[in-house]
Amino acid sequence: MVLIMEYDGTNYYGLQLQASQPTVQGEIESALLKLTGEKLRVLAASRTDTGVHAREQVVSCRTVSSLPEHAFVSGLNHYLPEDIAVRDAFRVSDACNVRRDAVSREYHYLILNRTARSPIQHRFAHHVPGTLDTAAMNEACQHLIGEHDFASFATALESRIKSTVRRVYQADVIKDGDLITFRITASSFLPHQVRNTMGALIRVGLGKMTVDEFRSILEARTPGLARPTAPAHGLCLMRVKYPHSWEELRN
Numbered sequence: 001m002v003l004i005m006e007y008d009g010t011n012y013y014g015l016q017l018q019a020s021q022p023t024v025q026g027e028i029e030s031a032l033l034k035l036t037g038e039k040l041r042v043l044a045a046s047r048t049d050t051g052v053h054a055r056e057q058v059v060s061c062r063t064v065s066s067l068p069e070h071a072f073v074s075g076l077n078h079y080l081p082e083d084i085a086v087r088d089a090f091r092v093s094d095a096c097n098v099r100r101d102a103v104s105r106e107y108h109y110l111i112l113n114r115t116a117r118s119p120i121q122h123r124f125a126h127h128v129p130g131t132l133d134t135a136a137m138n139e140a141c142q143h144l145i146g147e148h149d150f151a152s153f154a155t156a157l158e159s160r161i162k163s164t165v166r167r168v169y170q171a172d173v174i175k176d177g178d179l180i181t182f183r184i185t186a187s188s189f190l191p192h193q194v195r196n197t198m199g200a201l202i203r204v205g206l207g208k209m210t211v212d213e214f215r216s217i218l219e220a221r222t223p224g225l226a227r228p229t230a231p232a233h234g235l236c237l238m239r240v241k242y243p244h245s246w247e248e249l250r251n
Helices: 022-036 071-080 134-141 192-206 212-222
Strands: 004-005 053-060 084-090 104-112 146-149 165-177 177-188 237-243
Touching: 022 053, 022 071, 022 084, 022 237, 071 084, 104 212, 134 165, 134 177, 134 192, 134 212, 177 192, 192 212, 192 237
Parallel strands: 053 237
Antiparallel strands: 004 053, 004 084, 104 177, 104 237, 146 165, 165 177
16 A cells, blocks of 8 residues: 655654654554554655654555554544544555555755744745855855765765665755755665755855855765754755656556
């Protein structure tokens, strides 16, 4: 069963299951147990860290339940907390792997760029009071596009990560009034890669780092060199792309 999820990550210690802290995965698996009576483990297409949100996360589980797809949507949403929801459900072949089959992930990072903070936006946008030069930020973004070693933009590299090379398909900054959005799409991401990239781009936007210095950080391939790590609450997983639609694979 494939589930299309949306969540506000504010109250969770990331997606991945932890023994003593609330996580998105823990809530999903708890709701699945209540709905189906099965202890199921879910697999997610993209990990999200503590406080990070998702508009379109894709997770899957193997279940013997005969409940129809629409019952998984309504039933799980009945048991899930209000800040996590199932948007759709698809029964697909066991051969489908939501992580391995994904061709790209798209993240957005939202900045509120004005003097005054916003009580309405504070859960989802990082407040930067200094005026940001979006033209300089976009110039820096061009150095991210393509296949590169992004070690300098990663922190807490795990032994399971065999390569720090990733392919970025899109990276840009758009401004809409006092809201600035950094958009990046890549094959996959290293730990904290987007937030470290955003931290460095903010420095470029504030005139504290040149575009050439930004490029030099990328070329240095030194873990943790990019800084600071932007706060988690501005980051959101927007979509995970596949070479197929789930409707095409529906059993």
